[in-house]
Structures are given as C-alpha cells and as structure tokens.
Amino acid sequence: MELPDGTSTPALVVDVDVLDRNIERMAAAARAGGFALRPHAKAHKCAEIAARQRAAGASGLSVATLSEAEAFARPGVDDLFIAYPLWLDAPKARRFGRLAGAARLRVGVDSAEAARRLGDALRGTARPVEALIEVDCGCGRTGVAPPEAGALAEAAAGAGLAVAGVFTFPGHGYAHDPGARARAARDEERALAEAAAALEARGFEARVRSGGSTPTAGEWRPGAVNELRPGVYVFNDAIQLGIGTCAPEDLALAAAATVVSRPAPGRFVLDAGSKVLGADRSPWVDGHGYLPAYPRATVTGLWEHHAVVQLPAGEPAPALGAVVTVVPNHCCNAVNLADELLVAQRGAVVDRWRVSARGTNT
Amino acid sequence: MELPDGTSTPALVVDVDVLDRNIERMAAAARAGGFALRPHAKAHKCAEIAARQRAAGASGLSVATLSEAEAFARPGVDDLFIAYPLWLDAPKARRFGRLAGAARLRVGVDSAEAARRLGDALRGTARPVEALIEVDCGCGRTGVAPPEAGALAEAAAGAGLAVAGVFTFPGHGYAHDPGARARAARDEERALAEAAAALEARGFEARVRSGGSTPTAGEWRPGAVNELRPGVYVFNDAIQLGIGTCAPEDLALAAAATVVSRPAPGRFVLDAGSKVLGADRSPWVDGHGYLPAYPRATVTGLWEHHAVVQLPAGEPAPALGAVVTVVPNHCCNAVNLADELLVAQRGAVVDRWRVSARGTNT
Numbered sequence: 246m247e248l249p250d251g252t253s254t255p256a257l258v259v260d261v262d263v264l265d266r267n268i269e270r271m272a273a274a275a276r277a278g279g280f281a282l283r284p285h286a287k288a289h290k291c292a293e294i295a296a297r298q299r300a301a302g303a304s305g306l307s308v309a310t311l312s313e314a315e316a317f318a319r320p321g322v323d324d325l326f327i328a329y330p331l332w333l334d335a336p337k338a339r340r341f342g343r344l345a346g347a348a349r350l351r352v353g354v355d356s357a358e359a360a361r362r363l364g365d366a367l368r369g370t371a372r373p374v375e376a377l378i379e380v381d382c383g384c385g386r387t388g389v390a391p392p393e394a395g396a397l398a399e400a401a402a403g404a405g406l407a408v409a410g411v412f413t414f415p416g417h418g419y420a421h422d423p424g425a426r427a428r429a430a431r432d433e434e435r436a437l438a439e440a441a442a443a444l445e446a447r448g449f450e451a452r453v454r455s456g457g458s459t460p461t462a463g464e465w466r467p468g469a470v471n472e473l474r475p476g477v478y479v480f481n482d483a484i485q486l487g488i489g490t491c492a493p494e495d496l497a498l499a500a501a502a503t504v505v506s507r508p509a510p511g512r513f514v515l516d517a518g519s520k521v522l523g524a525d526r527s528p529w530v531d532g533h534g535y536l537p538a539y540p541r542a543t544v545t546g547l548w549e550h551h552a553v554v555q556l557p558a559g560e561p562a563p564a565l566g567a568v569v570t571v572v573p574n575h576c577c578n579a580v581n582l583a584d585e586l587l588v589a590q591r592g593a594v595v596d597r598w599r600v601s602a603r604g605t606n607t
Numbered sequence: 608m609e610l611p612d613g614t615s616t617p618a619l620v621v622d623v624d625v626l627d628r629n630i631e632r633m634a635a636a637a638r639a640g641g642f643a644l645r646p647h648a649k650a651h652k653c654a655e656i657a658a659r660q661r662a663a664g665a666s667g668l669s670v671a672t673l674s675e676a677e678a679f680a681r682p683g684v685d686d687l688f689i690a691y692p693l694w695l696d697a698p699k700a701r702r703f704g705r706l707a708g709a710a711r712l713r714v715g716v717d718s719a720e721a722a723r724r725l726g727d728a729l730r731g732t733a734r735p736v737e738a739l740i741e742v743d744c745g746c747g748r749t750g751v752a753p754p755e756a757g758a759l760a761e762a763a764a765g766a767g768l769a770v771a772g773v774f775t776f777p778g779h780g781y782a783h784d785p786g787a788r789a790r791a792a793r794d795e796e797r798a799l800a801e802a803a804a805a806l807e808a809r810g811f812e813a814r815v816r817s818g819g820s821t822p823t824a825g826e827w828r829p830g831a832v833n834e835l836r837p838g839v840y841v842f843n844d845a846i847q848l849g850i851g852t853c854a855p856e857d858l859a860l861a862a863a864a865t866v867v868s869r870p871a872p873g874r875f876v877l878d879a880g881s882k883v884l885g886a887d888r889s890p891w892v893d894g895h896g897y898l899p900a901y902p903r904a905t906v907t908g909l910w911e912h913h914a915v916v917q918l919p920a921g922e923p924a925p926a927l928g929a930v931v932t933v934v935p936n937h938c939c940n941a942v943n944l945a946d947e948l949l950v951a952q953r954g955a956v957v958d959r960w961r962v963s964a965r966g967t968n969t
Contacts, residue, residue: 253699253969287911309912310878329912332867332878332928337615355868358927386913387868387876416910505694506717506749514749516672516694520943521968524886548778549649549939550671550691550968551748565720566694577911581882582943584966604946606883606912607615 247568248587249594254503254568255517257579258587258594263497264479265297271462271478272301278467283307283326283455285476288577290602291586292320294479305351307474311337311344312605318348320601326455328412328474330355330379330387331363337607338366351375351453353412355388357400364404376406377453378444382436383429384416391436395443402449410453411440412474418461421488421529430464433457438469460490482576487529493537499570500534500579501587502552504563511556513563517571518550523578535572539563544571609930610949611956616865616930617879619941620949620956625859626841627659633824633840634663640829645669645688645817647838650939652964653948654682656841667713669836673699673706674967680710682963688817690774690836692717692741692749693725699969700728713737713815715774717749719762726766738768739815740806744798745791746778753798757805764811772815773802774836780823783850783891792826795819800831822852844938849891855899861932862896862941863949864914866925873918875925879933880912885940897934901925906933 248256275282284298285307295306295317305324308314314325330353333341344350345367354360354376367374378397381388389397398408413436418429433456441451457465457473459481465473480498481491502517522534524547533547539556546553552571556562563569573579580586581603588596610618637644646660647669657668657679667686670676676687692715695703706712707729716722716738729736740759743750751759760770775798780791795818803813819827819835821843827835842860843853864879884896886909895909901918908915914933918924925931935941942948943965950958 248696251698253696255968330867330876332865334610334615334865334928336613355870356927359867362928381870385870386908386910386915387870389870503694503696505692505721508717508743508747508749508751514692517968519885519887519940520966523881524888524937524940525881526886526888546748548748549943553748565718566696566724575886578881578886581911582966582968604882604944606617606879606944 247592248501252587252594254501255521256501256587257583258499258501258570258589260497261588261590263495267479267481267495267497268297268301271475272303274462275473276302278465280465280470281472283472283474285328285474286317286602287313288476288580289479290580290600291598292317292601293598295322310606311340312607313602314344315340316602316605318344322348324349326351327353329353330359332359333362333366338362341366342370345370345372345374351377351409353377353379354397354401355379357397360401360404360406364406367405373407375409376401377410377412377455378440380411380413380436380440382413382415383432384414386414386416388413391439392443394440395447398444398449399447408444408449410451410455411437411444412455413437415456415458415461418458419488426460427464430461433461434466434469459485460488463490477576480576483530483535483572483574484527486535487527493540496537496572498576499537499572501568501570504565504567504569507562507565511558511560511562513554515552515554515569515571516550517552518548520549521579521582522547522552522571522573523575523582525575525578527574530574534574536569537572538569609954610863614949614956616863617883618863618949619945620861620863620932620951622859623950623952625857629841629843629857629859630659630663633837634665636824637835638664640827642827642829642832643834645834645836647690647836648679648964649675650838651841652942652962653960654679654963655960657684672968673702674969675964676706677702678964678967680706684710686711688713689715691715692721694721695724695728700724703728704732707732707734707736713739713771715739715741716759716763717741717751719759722763722766722768726768729767735769737771738763739772739774739817740802742773742775742798742802744775744777745794746776748776748778750775753801754805756802757809760806760811761809770806770811772813772817773799773806774817775799777818777820777823780820781850788822789826792823795823796828796831821847822850825852839938842938845892845897845934845936846889848897849889855902858899858934860938861899861934863930863932866927866929866931869924869927873920873922873924875916877914877916877931877933878912879914880910882911883941883944884909884914884933884935885937885944887937887940889936892936896936898931899934900931
C-alpha cells in the first residue's frame, strides 16, 4: 500500500469502509434480535469510532477502566458502562464521584465490599449510578455464581447503588468449533436468566441482562439476554479469522510494515514487532499475525521490532523496502500500542484518528 | 506495598536499589572482561535509567528504531547505535540526516540496498556515520551469513558509510539449559570472528565486534567479541527468572495491582492485564507473570485488564483491595505500555520517571 508523505512504517491503518460495514452489520444484527448494543470501546479506544458506533444505534459504550470512561466522557459520550468489578481507592473514589456527575454511569459489581466503596464515593452526588451484578457463565474470570446475584444486589442497593440488572462475559466462546461458540452463548443465557431470577426473588427488576462477545455474535437468541457488548467486531483480527467468525474481507485493521531484510529465500523480515502488533498468541492462529497479500505466509518469529515471515516453497517474497500489511492476532492490544490510526479508503490514507484512550489503565 | 497519595493501580514500579545493583553488576562484568558495554535501551526507554547506565561506564546506548534514537538524543545521549537494519523512506532519510548532525551515530546494515539509502541520506552532512554489518549467529532473524560480511562492508563503504565492524544477536540463547546459553555465546564468538575476518580480507578493520544479550551474560569470554548489548538485565523479568539467569532478589520491575475479585477459594483476580504486563508467553514461565509475595502462585489467565491468579491448595489469598506486585514475563513490552515508572526505595515511592521513549517505533 501507499503511505502518504511524511508517514513511515510501522503504522496501524484502518480501512474505513470495512470498519463502517462491520459497525453496520453488528448494529443490524442487534436491531434484528431486539438487543440493545453497547459496544466495548477497549477494542478501538478511539473517539471517532465510538461516534460511528453511536450513529449506527449503539445505546452507549462499554469500557474496562475508570480512566477509559473518563477518556470517552471527554468527547461527550454520555452513557458509559464500566464493565469491570471496579475497586475504588481514595483517588479513584474522587474521580468516580466526578465522573458520575458528568455522564450517565453504570458499573460492574462482584463483591459487597467493592459495592460499598462505590456507594461511599457517590455520597453527596445527585445523580444515581446504576450497578450490574457480574456473574460467571463459565469463563472462569470474575463474577459470582448466578444464585449469589440476589444477595449481592441487596448489598449493592444497601450501599446506595441503583441495581439495574446483571452482566456476564462468555470468554469461553473463543473457540474454533461453532458448536462451542453456540454452547457459550447458551451458558450466557442460562447464567443471566438464573441471575435475573435471583434478583427478582429479592424484589429487584433485572431490567438489563448484558452479555455478548464477538465470537458469540452469530449465536444470539432474543430472550434471556437483552444487551450485547461485543468489541473486536469493529476491526476483527487474526484470532477472529482463525476461529472463523470473520472472513479476510472483514479485517479492518492492519499494521503497515516495511520489508527490512530478506535473510533467506522465502523468508523476509518486517519492521512491525510485538511493540506494534502485540505479543498475543492463540491456539487458532499459526504464528503472530496474518498477511492479507500473502495468505499462505506464517509469521514464524516476533521480536519487539522484527516479524520474521516464512513463505511456502516457491512463493516469491516482496522486495526490500516494500510496504506490506500484517493483521495483528489481537486488535485490542495492537491499538493500545499506537498513538494514532491512519484512516484509509480504497487504498489511500484520507485521515488520522488519535487513539484517544491509549494507555488508560487506571 | 504502599502507593503514595494520588497514585492508583495498576502502575509499574521500579525498585531503584535493585536497579542500581543490576546496572553495576553488569558494568563490573563488562569491565572485568575488557568489553565495551552498550546497553540496549529498548528494555527501559527511560532517560533516567540511561543516565545511570552511562554513569556506571556504558560507552553509549543501543536502540532499536530511529525514533528511539531521537528520543534518547534529546536528553543528551550523544553516542547511539541503531542496532537494526534500518530502511530509510523519504521522511526517515530526512530525520536520519538531522540526527547524524546531533549525535555520534552508528547503524546496522544487512543489505547493500539499505546501505545505499543510508549513504544517500547523509550526503552533505559533515559527520561520518559508522556502519556495523549484521550477521546471523544462529538466531534466524536478520543478518547475513558471516562470510558475506566482507562484500556487504564494501557496499556500505561504497555508499559512504564508515564501516566500523560487525554485530550479531544471540537470540537462541534464551534457554533454560545453561549449556545452550553457553553454546549461543560460542556461536556468537564464531560468527563475529568469521565476519571480522571477512571484513579484514577486504581491507576493513573490524574494530567493533558487538554481541551480547542478558541470557548469554554469564557466558562471555574476551576475544572475538569486544562490545556487549544486553538490555533486560536492568530490570530482569519472569522469563529471566524462568531460565535461571537471575534470582528473585534481582527483579527490579513489577506491576503494582489491586485484588479486585476473589471468585473462588485460592483464586484471585488482579487489575493488571495484558495492557499493563504485555501478552508475552514463554516456554520457561508457567503462566503470565511472577508474584514475589506468592512465589507458588500461577497467573493462569490474562485478559486485557484481568490477571487470574491461582494459589496452591490451602494457601490463603490476599484480601479484596490488597495491592500486590506482579513481575511481567517480558519487561521490555511492559515498560512500553506505561507512560511513567514509579520509583521505589525500601518499599516507599520516592520518585516518578517518564518512559520517555514509549511508543517510539518508527
């Protein structure tokens, strides 16, 4: 591809037409199923992309940290779900209180202790903050068992939070087997239904029942789940391609990289390493990324500034100095390494977007 | 550990006493062997740490990219080796010419085409730029075969570069077996000696014969190699601990993280994920990091903002809200995710250092 004057590799490039198609397709799927769509912004960390998601009908954004919420509140996103069991220390408590005054805020809860701190931080603020009880549907990460959701909802309400429902993350749906993805979606439905019943048994309405991930996107059924939080779908990546939830033409993000060395026939080295692509590995990707122009190539080695690419016997390598693109294994970590995204349309760079929430971890 | 007021987790913390000891130990080993020491700054990306390395006797710094060189030239590092087969496009050619006027500069070369571009970029600049020919000693990344170094030196000299010697990277020395590390060091010596002979056969003095990495640091013998470029040793990390090149008391960098969830007995979840620790895996580390206070714990799962830690049966987990530290698998990628390092001494934070070269990939 051609980079504009003044631009060097490595650089992350977004194909805006593919991006818009991905955004619209997910929005249409959510509409068709009657789900609210609250995309996870950790995948792009970019105000321009958030605006496109909102324009396509997203009800708000999901974020992972308080500072990510602050970063998106700044350009005016006014409905934010911190889908994380936030633990407030003293500085975070002050920030949380301020943010609650600036945006409609929802936060995850998976312990009574954390809920108490959230409630304490809100004392004196006029605006209510909604809490969703996090339940584990089989991913084995955070969240209580569904039957415990009722007691935790009581604790959260006692702490002063407005209990609005339940949420879960079907991380075990990252699988090459479509049957496994469907099973994860069913786990999610079961866990949310059970947790919602536990809330209702204690007199809470489980108005929001939030789940969803990009791999389970094709598996949704209306009913137990009524809100979805996929993130990766805006770009897709080599892992999504590997598990079969997207096609090569759905890949919207890649690193433009230069061939800096051709040490052996069929082998070449690019200037995009783990400090550009991220170091994520996956059982569903053979190597460290995917080269759209060389789909049979394997990134056999990844150092911080070198990607070693091996071609099948007989396939000619690109010339020294050629610019080729590599799709990262995991787009979320790649984006978080970049300060800006080059925006391309039909092969030409037409804009630059700042990764406005890069590095917002606290 | 105690974080100072106004500081929240996750945050990278450097133990400055351990850091200084690591810096001094490597400097002493280099002095004892009669090696020049040119530490690789990609491991820390921090002007304050570079200054400490220079004060301990480092002859200059190694860097991986042109922008990393620019970042270190700014605080006055005046002797920089871009240990990479730099390929100059038009904007990089302009920047390279400017930088050559500001610092004593050395650059890696592994092709005649790249050398020509480097030479072209320097036309009209008064100061000579040294070139080191890169050879592959068995790592399988970049670099020509040692016998080809002579012809490439001629091409580099023809392009206007001042050929000063040869360099290599013994990346295959990352191994748990000390015998394998020693063999990598011998490979390095052989490759550099052979490449130096190839230069001398064409009338070039191979004044600089540069190699070295942290894993091969215990294996150096004076002779064929006369300059060393270890990087990771300033901090060490879980991989170095795993392969046995450092002890727990040599770990100078860790992420301070908060226990945000205790989903099951013996399991807890920290707020430092792959966007803080990096996603590097290693065959020599069981899991995604090392917890100094829980040495028998395993980080069994790492998401972007969650580290799931499993303790052996019967070992009590830290309380919700407790701050514990996690040593990343690979320090270089962790540092590149942070904007600042908290500097601790005897358990108290005494300073903050900016990661001044974070994100300098181009």
